[in-house]
Amino acid sequence: MNDSSIRAIPVIAIAGNPNSGKTALFNAITGARQHVGNWPGVTVEKKEGRVARGGKSAIVVDLPGTYGLGSQALDETIARDFITRERPDVVVNVVDSTNLERNLYLTIQLLDLGVPLVMALNMFDEAKALGLDIDVKELSKALGAEIVPTVAVRSQGVGELLDAAFAAISTRTAEPDSATQDRKPQYSIESNTSVGPHDPAELHDPAEPYGLATERRYKLAAEIVQSVVKTAADGPAESPSQRIDRVVLNPWLAYPIFFGVVWAMFQFTFSLSAPVAGWLGGAIGAFGGWVARAMEIAGAPEVVVAFLVDGIIAGLGALLEFAPPIFLLFFAISFLEDIGYMARAALISDRLMGAVGLHGKAFIPMILGFGCNVTGILAARSLDSRRDRLVSILVNPLISCSARLPVYVLFASAFFPRRRGLVVFSLYALGVVLAALVAKVLSVFIKPDVSSTFVMELPPYRMPRISGVLIQTWERGREFLHKAGTVILLAVVVVWALSNLPPGAAPGSPESLIGRIGGVMAPLLKPAGFGRWQAAAALVFGAIAKELIVGTLGVLYGSGVGSAPGSASLVSAIQANWTPLSAYAFLVMSLVYMPCVATIAAIRRETGSRAWTAFAMAYPLVLGWTLAVIVYQAGRLIGLA
Amino acid sequence: MMNDDRPTSLDGLDLGERGTIIRIGCPGPLRHRLMDMGLTPGTEVRLEGVAPLGDPIIVSARGCRLGLRRAEAAGITVSPWPDSARTDRCRGRHRRGRLNAASRRTRVFRAEVSGH
Numbered sequence: 001m002n003d004s005s006i007r008a009i010p011v012i013a014i015a016g017n018p019n020s021g022k023t024a025l026f027n028a029i030t031g032a033r034q035h036v037g038n039w040p041g042v043t044v045e046k047k048e049g050r051v052a053r054g055g056k057s058a059i060v061v062d063l064p065g066t067y068g069l070g071s072q073a074l075d076e077t078i079a080r081d082f083i084t085r086e087r088p089d090v091v092v093n094v095v096d097s098t099n100l101e102r103n104l105y106l107t108i109q110l111l112d113l114g115v116p117l118v119m120a121l122n123m124f125d126e127a128k129a130l131g132l133d134i135d136v137k138e139l140s141k142a143l144g145a146e147i148v149p150t151v152a153v154r155s156q157g158v159g160e161l162l163d164a165a166f167a168a169i170s171t172r173t174a175e176p177d178s179a180t181q182d183r184k185p186q187y188s189i190e191s192n193t194s195v196g197p198h199d200p201a202e203l204h205d206p207a208e209p210y211g212l213a214t215e216r217r218y219k220l221a222a223e224i225v226q227s228v229v230k231t232a233a234d235g236p237a238e239s240p241s242q243r244i245d246r247v248v249l250n251p252w253l254a255y256p257i258f259f260g261v262v263w264a265m266f267q268f269t270f271s272l273s274a275p276v277a278g279w280l281g282g283a284i285g286a287f288g289g290w291v292a293r294a295m296e297i298a299g300a301p302e303v304v305v306a307f308l309v310d311g312i313i314a315g316l317g318a319l320l321e322f323a324p325p326i327f328l329l330f331f332a333i334s335f336l337e338d339i340g341y342m343a344r345a346a347l348i349s350d351r352l353m354g355a356v357g358l359h360g361k362a363f364i365p366m367i368l369g370f371g372c373n374v375t376g377i378l379a380a381r382s383l384d385s386r387r388d389r390l391v392s393i394l395v396n397p398l399i400s401c402s403a404r405l406p407v408y409v410l411f412a413s414a415f416f417p418r419r420r421g422l423v424v425f426s427l428y429a430l431g432v433v434l435a436a437l438v439a440k441v442l443s444v445f446i447k448p449d450v451s452s453t454f455v456m457e458l459p460p461y462r463m464p465r466i467s468g469v470l471i472q473t474w475e476r477g478r479e480f481l482h483k484a485g486t487v488i489l490l491a492v493v494v495v496w497a498l499s500n501l502p503p504g505a506a507p508g509s510p511e512s513l514i515g516r517i518g519g520v521m522a523p524l525l526k527p528a529g530f531g532r533w534q535a536a537a538a539l540v541f542g543a544i545a546k547e548l549i550v551g552t553l554g555v556l557y558g559s560g561v562g563s564a565p566g567s568a569s570l571v572s573a574i575q576a577n578w579t580p581l582s583a584y585a586f587l588v589m590s591l592v593y594m595p596c597v598a599t600i601a602a603i604r605r606e607t608g609s610r611a612w613t614a615f616a617m618a619y620p621l622v623l624g625w626t627l628a629v630i631v632y633q634a635g636r637l638i639g640l641a
Numbered sequence: 642m643m644n645d646d647r648p649t650s651l652d653g654l655d656l657g658e659r660g661t662i663i664r665i666g667c668p669g670p671l672r673h674r675l676m677d678m679g680l681t682p683g684t685e686v687r688l689e690g691v692a693p694l695g696d697p698i699i700v701s702a703r704g705c706r707l708g709l710r711r712a713e714a715a716g717i718t719v720s721p722w723p724d725s726a727r728t729d730r731c732r733g734r735h736r737r738g739r740l741n742a743a744s745r746r747t748r749v750f751r752a753e754v755s756g757h
Contacts, residue, residue, distance in 0.1 A: 068677030072670055076677075102679045102703050211665070214676040215683070218703075242706075245690070245699075254693040347708040351694040360697075453671050453713055454697055455678065458706040 010058045010169045011086065012051070015079060015110060016094030017103050018065035019459040021122040025094050025152035026062040027471050029162065036475050039078050045381075053162045058169065061088065067102070069109045070210055074384070083115055090168040092161065094120045097127035097134060097149070098460075100229060104221035105214075107143065112217075116172050117145045118164045120157070124149035131232030138228040153465045241460040245344070254348045261341065262367050265332045269371055270402065273324035280324070284317030303503075311496035316489065327477040329368060329375050334472040338464030342382075343456055350454050356436045357443030358388055360454055365392045366435065369399030370428075373595060377602040378476070386449045393606055394616050395439045397595035400431040403546040407590045410550050414571045415580040423584070427591050434592065434623070491544050491597040514540060528589060528628035529582030543594045581640045585632040592624030649721060652698050652714035654688040660719035661685055662702075667716035675717070679703040686719060 014029075016022040026034070030049025039046045047062040063082055064075035083091065093110055095103040110117055119140075127134060140147040146164045150157035247253055288309045295305045336342050342364070350360030361383050369376030373396050380392040408427055412420040498513040505511035510519060510533060518537030525531045525539075534556040542549035557573035578586065594617060595603065604613040654660055662684045665672050679702050680686070689706060690699040697710045 066677075067674075067679075071673035071677060073674060099704050102705055105677070105679065210673055211676060211681075214673075215681045218679065218681050218684075242689070249690060249692065249699070251693040343708070347697055347699070348692050348694075350708075350710065351692065351696050453674070454708065454710045455671070455674055455713060456708045457678065458699065458708055 007089075010056075010089040012058045012060045012165050012169075013063055013082060013086075013088035013091045014060060014094060015063045015083070015091050015106065016065060016120075016122075017067055017096060017099075017106060019457065020065070020094045020096040020103060021152045022062065022065055022094045023472075024465070024468055025092075025120055025122060025150065025158070025161075026060065027468055028152050028155045028158045030060055034475075036479060051162065053159070053166060056166050056169075058089070058166070066106065068106055068214075069113070070213065083110070083113060089116070089172055090165050091115045091117050092120055092165055093117055093145075094122050094152070097121050097124050098130055098132065100127075100132075100134065101218075101221050101225045104224060105217050107145075108217045108220055111143065111145065116168050117143075118161065118168050119143070119145055119147040120152070120161050121147055121149045122152050124157070125151045125154075133230040133232065135228045135230075139224065142224050142228060153468065239460065241340070241458075244461050245458070248341075248344050249348065258345055258348060261336070261345070265329075265336070265367075266371060268332055269325050269328040273328050276324040277321045280320045281317060284313060284320060288313040288317070303500075306500065307493075307496065311493045312489070314492060314496075323477070323481060325372060326375055326481075327473055329371060330476040331469060331473040333364070333368075333379065334469045334476075335464055338462065338469055340459045340461040343458050346454075346456060347458070356439040358391060358439055359383060359385065359452055360456075362388055362392045365396055366399060369396045369401060369435075371402055373397050373399065373401045373599040374602045377599065377606055380606065385452055387443070387446050388452065390446060390607060390612065391439050391442045393603055394442060394612065394619075395435040397599050397603075397616065397620060398431050398435040398438060398592060400428045400591055401546065403596070404591060406547050407542075407549045408587055410553075410570070411574065411578070411583045411587050414574045415578070415583045423587075427587055430588065431591055438619075438623075495541060495544050524625075525589075525628075527633065528585045528625065529632035530578060530586045530589075530628075532577060534577070535586060539589065539593060542590065543596060545596050545598070546590065549590055581635040582632060585628040585635075588631050589624045589628040592620050592627060594621055594624070647720075648718050650715045651686065651688070651700065651717035651719050652711040654686075654719065654721055656688055656691065657725070658721055659685060659687045659725040660721040662717060662719050664718040665716065666718060667713060671713060671716075675709075675713070678707060679705065680707075680717065687725075 014022055014026055026047060026049065029051050034047055034049035037046050037048070045064075049060045049062075051058055051060050061082065063079040066073075066076045066079050069076050069080040069083070082088070091110055093107050095107060107117070107119065121134065121136065121139075124134075136147050136149060146168065148157050148161040148164050150161055152158065248257055291313060292305055292309045295308070333342075336345075345363065346360040348360075349363035353360055353362050353366075362380070364382060365376040365380040367376075368379050376396040376399065377393050380389045380396070383389040383392060404427075405424070408424045409420070412423040416423045495514070498517070501513050502511075505513075505515075509515050514537050515533060517540055518533035518535075521536040521540070522531045522533045525536055534553060537556060538549045538552040541552040553574065554570055557570055557577075574583070600613060600617060603616045604610070607613060607616075648663055649660075651660075651662075662680060662682050664682060665675055665680060667675060684702050686700050686702045688698060689701050692698070692708070695711075697708045698714055699706055699708050700714070701707070
């Protein structure tokens with residue numbers, strides 16, 4: 001048992017409904033001094049930070065946003081367990097003032113647990129603007145808890161809130177006995193003579209069925225609201241959010257708006273990041289050249305120089321080029337989340353995703369996969385059910401990411417110059433169809449852990465605070481770079497070694513290890529029409545990063561690494577070694593065959609399972625090979641050569 | 642038509658119609674979740690809208706708006722308020738015309754309740 005009395009630094013837990021401004025308050029309290037990890041045993045984000053005020057300091061823990069604490073839902077279990085087992089010294093309950101009744105339900109549950117509670121009456125300005133006059137003193141009296149009105153997005157009232165929290169901590173440490181046991185809810189209004197049980201481990205009395213306890217708490221909440229809130233005149237019949245939803249969820253406009261938003265997100269992410277990524281790539285290349293010269297002057301052995309420059313620095317460069325689109329994409333997602341659109345998008349895609357056995361929220365990972373599968377896989381975190389998350393992660397690599405486009409363009413211009421667009425589009429479409437089919441199959445075989453339900457609050461639209469969006473973007477992006485970085489770096493080093501060993505073999509020649517691997521694998525690819533060692537080696541490199549397929553073919557056909565997709569010598573080399581049919585089979589293989597290393601790293605990290613990671617690597621290989629063979633052999637049968 | 646004030650499932654309300662929740666008959670965890678979100682017996686609800694493909698539906702209760710699937714709404718029994726539908730009933734009927742498995746179940750349920 002973790003006893004709070006022996007804790008050196010007091011713990012403040014922040015609890016509240018989703019959309020109550022909990023994250024904004026946490027950011028306002030901790031600023032940048034926060035740490036994001038996972039709750040033990042589950043991949044639900046756990047955020048912790050430090051706060052100091054008036055010479056005292058405390059650890060602040062952000063609990064998952066929940067509507068209640070009584071159910072078996074993962075978020076609620078985490079929040080309840082933390083409160084009852086870790087026993088924070090004070091719970092700061094963030095309450096949305098504009099929606100007091102629903103929010104007070106959680107407050108009453110917290111009070112029933114007997115925890116020391118300070119309430120942040122958040123979005124107090126919005127409540128005023130809506131004409132809600134909340135009698136804070138009366139509310140405080142009714143609940144028996146300290147209450148501080150706050151506007152977390154503007155950091156208003158945060159100082160007073162912290163003062164109240166630290167005051168509660170000192171009272172608690174002054175009388176430790178009463179703090180840990182036998183605390184009774186102090187609220188003075190009671191709608192029912194039988195107040196809930198006070199064994200902190202059990203929120204509800206077995207004698208009081210959950211439904212009755214819920215009804216009692218909501219009844220109490222409604223009564224409190226009635227006695228402390230005065231509503232000015234009747235507000236407008238329709239709130240601004242309702243009016244916006246009339247358009248956003250309109251049967252005719254909903255999907256055009258949805259695709260427009262997705263398109264805008266892509267434009268934002270990729271057109272803005274391309275120049276930055278290109279600049280970073282150039283800078284890294286220049287840096288590598290500079291290091292190479294410096295080391296040659298210093299007389300370092302050639303192998304060491306090559307390893308450092310072509311291996312390590314080039315690997316870091318690949319990672320850095322990943323960063324801009326990922327940060328921008330996270331920025332766009334955080335923005336759409338904060339503004340309230342993601343809930344609407346999930347709502348309108350629920351039926352579409354439901355057709356392949358997935359939840360409405362699973363559309364986000366799918367869409368993001370077109371940019372980069374890694375971001376798509378990370379976005380699967382927003383799914384509640386482990387099955388939905390797993391299925392979305394496993395099929396995501398089938399969505400054609402932007403790194404595969406150069407391969408399509410190279411082959412399409414070499415063989416189908418007049419039908420380029422159609423060929424490229426057919427591959428994108430094939431990816432989507434395969435993802436849907438595999439999702440459907442997987443969702444049959446993977447048992448649902450919780451019955452898939454779609455119950456989602458549609459929060460009011462709110463203008464996001466850029467600072468909040470930036471903090472979220474930074475947290476998510478930093479975590480990705482940290483985790484994926486090590487793997488990408490390692491993989492690049494391995495490939496470098498493969499193409500440069502054994503000593504004496506010309507880099508990338510048939511005698512190098514990569515050449516030999518290509519030679520061994522080539523016969524396997526023969527039924528698909530491209531059984532050459534260069535093609536096999538290109539696919540091996542492509543497993544590091546799909547854009548390397550083009551680069552490798554460039555090296556192996558002797559036209560240089562930096563050859564553009566349209567480069568004449570590469571195109572003629574490819575025309576000499578492929579037929580249109582085997583080229584299309586090769587493109588199908590390139591689309592499907594294996595997630596790139598960064599994607600595999602993300603899958604490993606997000607599923608937390610070696611077996612599923614192995615599966616995610618193996619099934620596309622089999623599927624891709626089978627499809628390529630089918631394309632080639634069927635094509636031959638109908639007379640295409 | 643005459644029987645429309647009899648208890649029905651939540652997704653059996655017409656667009657814009659209000660009702661009072663009588664019973665939450667969903668399986669355990671979902672029932673807890675719905676009740677945690679404020680859908681308790683006695684609560685006033687209104688069918689606010691329907692997603693473009695006819696499912697999920699949007700309801701408002703206790704000042705919040707929730708999206709939920711018809712399959713889930715089917716387990717919630719409400720007593721509609723007389724003449725509270727703002728829009729014409731044909732529109733609601735039309736929406737309900739596009740049946741999926743879930744709403745088909747709903748209709749059976751409705752039929753049982755209203756004794757057809």
